[in-house]
Amino acid sequence: MFEIFKSLYRNLLKILPTKIAIYLIYFRGYKKILNLKNPRYYGEKIQWLKLYGELENLSKYVDKYEVRNYIKKVIGEEYLFDIYGVFEKVEDIDFSLLPEKFVLKCTNGSQAILICKDKKNFNIEKARKIMQEWLKEDFYKIKKEFQYKNIKNRILIEKYMEDETGELRDYKFYCFNGKPKWYAIFSNRFTNKIIDTYDIDGNYLADCKNGGKGVKTTGRINLDLNTKNELIELSKKLSKIFSFVRVDFYIVNNKIYFGELTFTDGAGSDPIYPLEKYDKEFAKYIELKKVLLKEEENE
Template sequence: MNYKKLIPSQKLRLELLKFLDFLPDKLMIKLQYRLSTGRRLNIKKPTRFTEKIQWYKLFYRKQLMVKCSDKYDVREYVASKGYSDILVPLYGVYDRAEDIVFDELPNQFVLKTTNGSHTNIICEDKSKLDIEVAKKKLNQWLNAWEGKVGREWAYHEIKPKIICEKLLEKDQNNDLVDYKFFCFNGQPFSLYVIVERFLKDGIKLGIFDTSFNKLPYKRIDIPALKRDIKKPRNFERMLKIAKDLSVDFPHVRVDLYNIDGVIYFGELTFYNGSGYKGYVPDEFDFELGKQFVLPKSIN
């Protein structure tokens, strides 16, 4: 069952989740997992990666995860690991959209909220930006009811702000390739390579091993990458960065960019797809699950 097809309106889905906010986390997670995957959640003896993500939400609550989920505070964590050089240049951090002095910003930049997903404003030409519309969007995102959506506790404890960063350059294909490393106790196991984010047909996703060999799996909800992708320059350094940034956690996804050998940090993600996104063939859910050795509960 795909609940997004059943309830196409995101606004309506959020209203429904808001209505159900009173439900205990375990019950709501079981319900959402069943609606999203069509399967019962085995929380006592999870074997799938998607099941272990649900366990992770419920029982592992290391406070450092809050810091590393915040798109601003995580910068301090990255710097503490010796990787200040991969941080995207920061132009400002703001509590409200009204605090942004647009005249002081360069012609190109990105504005984003520190706790959201898909809450970005990409400005490629400031002269064409409707500043009042941008401010309205940013404040709506800051004030949006998040409640317990996904029951991803680490994000719920973030006090949201707005940050403004440098707009990263696209490559010769008008693309910005995203490398997402799935790491377990400091060891990268596999990675997503996401391309064509800005093209008309939408994003494509390939799954690779750490030798950059394409694996015969795909995400069930994203079109598969079919064209050849060359291993990026400095790939071994990317692996080292992923190891160092993931060593403090049983599992985290480390997102990086690589622009002609220059590496930039994207974000750390603890609950990939909220643990509701499947794979074809289904066996990859179990393969990832084998890597995810559940720790003792911290709750």
């Protein structure tokens, strides 16, 4: 039943005018009326950016294939996962040439991912049908995130990677004008999500619920100082041309890999509790201006 309502909600958002849709998106998450004239909450400022932040200029930074060029230039190819190819048509994918483990992603959007850990037991025909749906989706319409509008949907095939958890923890750094201010570690992404949040000095924010009151925390996940400092420096380099961006990383066998750049965190509908202590405080760092400050080629 939940999936039915979720589908109906997504389809409704697609056809609603942008401004009406973002009021609905914000209210669904925050249970408050959106204030665009004087936005004070984290989600309010993200909704403002959707309307006025010129997000359509960010396509090459959120396209999962094209962003690799930016990563190579700014921090180096060694921070990228290996890939087996990128395809415009599902029928062009020859599964017989792929290894036993691999990851299928749509180059556009969020959560469009299929993980194969054992090709012998992987339902290829089902995967083909799912990928065909990915290629037809106008992802930007769902949450009115215009950075995804001008991306050509393609299928990216990556090398399968996992860390000591058997999955991949996300290390997410929230950056403002090239300065990371806090970070969060996401565990159990595909099962029972856990989010632990820290200030940039590594102090654990024990009472912070980053993504809703029901978010679970572990109590603490330690990052050694050298790794934390490297993640901070990488975040600074990758975020310096943006007024606001979340920079995501993975760590596999003590090696850091780039994940993605996100400009409308949670589509602006995931409150950070307590609201007055964290959500409004984090929101202060988001400036109401365009997100792309300058093109990297012009530096």
